[in-house]
Amino acid sequence: MPTTIEDFRITRIQYPRSRPIGDSQVRFDTHHIGILELITSGGETGSGFFGALAHPQPDQAELTRVFATEVFPTLKGGVPFALTHRIARPRGGNIRANPFGAAVDQALWDLQGKELGLPLYRLLGGTDGRVRAYASGLDYHMTDDEFQTFFAEARVLGFAAHKIKVGHPDLAWDLHRLGLLAEVVGPDATIMVDANEAWSPKEAIRRAHAYRDAGFAIYWIEDPCLRDDFAGLARVAQEVPFSHINSGEYLDLRGKRLLLEARAVDYLNVHGNISDTLRAAWLAAEYGLPVSLGNTMFEIGVHLAAALPEANWIEYSFQDYNQLVTEPVRFDGGYAIAPERPGHGMIPSEAARAEYARPNL
Numbered sequence: 001m002p003t004t005i006e007d008f009r010i011t012r013i014q015y016p017r018s019r020p021i022g023d024s025q026v027r028f029d030t031h032h033i034g035i036l037e038l039i040t041s042g043g044e045t046g047s048g049f050f051g052a053l054a055h056p057q058p059d060q061a062e063l064t065r066v067f068a069t070e071v072f073p074t075l076k077g078g079v080p081f082a083l084t085h086r087i088a089r090p091r092g093g094n095i096r097a098n099p100f101g102a103a104v105d106q107a108l109w110d111l112q113g114k115e116l117g118l119p120l121y122r123l124l125g126g127t128d129g130r131v132r133a134y135a136s137g138l139d140y141h142m143t144d145d146e147f148q149t150f151f152a153e154a155r156v157l158g159f160a161a162h163k164i165k166v167g168h169p170d171l172a173w174d175l176h177r178l179g180l181l182a183e184v185v186g187p188d189a190t191i192m193v194d195a196n197e198a199w200s201p202k203e204a205i206r207r208a209h210a211y212r213d214a215g216f217a218i219y220w221i222e223d224p225c226l227r228d229d230f231a232g233l234a235r236v237a238q239e240v241p242f243s244h245i246n247s248g249e250y251l252d253l254r255g256k257r258l259l260l261e262a263r264a265v266d267y268l269n270v271h272g273n274i275s276d277t278l279r280a281a282w283l284a285a286e287y288g289l290p291v292s293l294g295n296t297m298f299e300i301g302v303h304l305a306a307a308l309p310e311a312n313w314i315e316y317s318f319q320d321y322n323q324l325v326t327e328p329v330r331f332d333g334g335y336a337i338a339p340e341r342p343g344h345g346m347i348p349s350e351a352a353r354a355e356y357a358r359p360n361l
Contacts, residue, residue: 002079003042003115008072011035011348012060014358018320019146021138023196024167028053031321033297034063035348036103038075038111046080046111047348048103049297057099060359071100080111084275102273106300106344109274113343119303120345121338124278126307129338133331134161134192136295136317140168144180150318152184158333161190163222163315167198171210178216192246194222201225201232208240220244220267227251233264248280249294256280260287267292267312271301281308295319298346299329302336324352 013033020029032052037045057063075083084105113120121129135154139147151162162185166174174193181191199207204224211218221243225232227250237245244266248256253276259265260283268284270277271294281291281304293301293314298321305311314336322328326347330337339345 002081003040003044003111004077004079005038005075005083006041006077007039008067008075009035009037009039010060010064010067011037011353011357012057012063012359013324013353013356014056015356020141021317021319023138023140023165023194024198025196026054027141030056031319032057033321033324034099034103035324035353036067036100036107037348038080038104038107040080040111044111044114046107046109046114046343047346048100048106048108048110049300049346050099050103051297052099056361059361060357063099066098067100070096070098071104075104080108080115084108084112102297105273105275106297110343110346117342119338119340120274120300120343121303121306124303124307126303126338129302129306129340130335131293131302131305131314131338132161132312133159133314133316133334133336134163134190135159136163136194136315138165138317138319140165144177147177148180148184151181154318155185155189157331158335159316160188160334161192161219161313163192163194165196166193166207167195171207174207175210175214175216178211178214182216190219191216192220192222193218195224197223197226197250199225201229201235204236205239208236208243212242218243220246222246222269223249228255228258230258230262230264233259234262237264237266246292252276253279253283257283260284260289263287265289269294270304271296271315274300274304277301277304278308281311285310298322298325299336300344300346302329302338303344305336306338323349324356325349 034050036048246267247265249269268291270280290310293305305314
């Protein structure tokens with residue numbers, strides 16, 4: 001008989017980041033992380049992770065109460081294999097926001113891999129656990145010296161592709177940062193930029209040409225304008241033939257479908273919920289487009305990138321939370337290496353839980 005979900009545990013984590021992260025719109029200085037553990041009748045534990053960027057999580061007791069009343073009744077007694085394939089169609093007042101969706105999905109897939117003794121990427125059909133990674137600074141708020149030090153160290157670690165934040169009101173600032181990057185990563189590096197919706201379509205086109213005219217070859221421009229301006233994104237894609245357009249991370253599955261239908265993207269950006277990422281990748285395949293894996297908690301996305309046939313890149317942002325798990329994802333020579341441990345392999349560290357748990361605000 002397959003094991004069933006019988007219990008759960010939530011841990012609230014909070015501590016200062018080693019550096020501020022952000023972009024042209026936001027800045028964040030503190031980690032606000034939640035660990036969800038689903039426990040089966042066989043004693044196995046599947047882990048999932050959730051977080052908040054801008055604000056602290058509620059008290060651990062409140063997180064536990066909300067999960068126990070609104071989410072766990074839909075899981076208790078269920079088989080992890082069945083739960084990941086369940087189709088739910090909530091309507092009206094049953095559509096309520098909570099932070100647990102991706103964490104539940106991760107924990108259920110983790111349990112499937114553990115029950116079968118397979119690492120997640122192999123469970124998903126992958127055969128090679130190595131995926132090209134790019135170094136992402138989330139660097140908008142770094143000083144110039146911090147910026148150059150960060151990317152110089154990434155290059156020493158073997159990263160040959162680098163993504164920086166742009167979208168400053170002053171074009172000269174963007175060009176200055178691109179110049180600083182070129183000084184430390186060299187002429188052969190692959191360069192991506194991320195504007196985080198800073199521009200109108202016309203301004204995005206102007207900036208892309210300005211970068212090119214200044215001698216910078218930009219592999220992709222991420223989120224140049226509003227996420228749901230599909231006509232505007234399509235216009236940028238048509239008028240900037242020398243750079244790829246990467247978008248979709250802010251959109252739900254329906255939004256990603258509309259983005260693809262509008263032919264408004266060259267790389268579909270996916271991350272977070274494992275099941276939804278698989279569905280989005282299937283949609284992208286229908287249009288013959290590759291996907292890229294954006295930041296995922298503890299780099300769990302490496303399993304998806306390794307399994308999906310057209311996932312060419314995974315983002316790595318050095319977010320100083322490796323100490324929260326017993327064995328983090330390993331990077332070697334600019335590649336992310338999917339763990340061979342059963343499940344996704346991210347096991348919460350009990351020592352880190354004791355050190356960083358903050359049950360109360």
